[in-house]
Amino acid sequence: MPYLHNYRLFISHAWSYSEKYQRAIKFINAAPNFIWTNFSVPVDKKFENMSRRALEEELCQQIRPIQCVVVLAGMYVAHSGWIQFEIDYAKSLNKPILGIIPWGAERTPASVKLAANKMVGWNAASIVSGIREITP
Incomplete structure (x- = not known):
């Protein structure tokens, strides 16, 4: 079997x-011949009682070592300052951004469309193919 690259990913999402997020994880985990490490923080491990600056630094520490940021592009993104912070920080580091258009979505936030190197549909094959395409 050939060597499989281990992709370091940060999945930007809103804990609410x-x-x-869990569904995206299942899609990526189910993809054949795809190995990855998750650098994002799920809701059960969320940061609590942190100052804004401390949370920003935690997010920066998560994003620095990754190879690609995956953004779940639901309309709630348009109202999340934290997701925008993650997008802006990733762009400042020249990290590629993959936007995932939610199943059945009629609209996608402009901030994600403008920042994303690629937008893909809500299925495992599209997500993994997109990651492979834009990740160095």
Whole structure:
């Protein structure tokens, strides 16, 4: 079997929409011949009682070593300052950004479309193919 690259990913998401995050994780985990390390923090391990500056630094520490930021592009993103912070920080480091268009979504936030190197549909094959395409 050939060597499989281990992709270091940060999945940007809102903790209040963690079911979408969990579904994206299942899609990526189910993809054949794809190995990855998750640098994002799920809702059950979320940071609590932190100052804004401390949370920003935690997010920066998560994003620095990754190879690609995956953004779940639901309309709630347009109202999340934290997701925008993650996008802006990733862009400042020239990290590629993959936007995932939610299943059945009629609209996608402009901030994600403008920042993303690629937008893909809500299925394992599209997500993994997109990551491979934009990740060095």
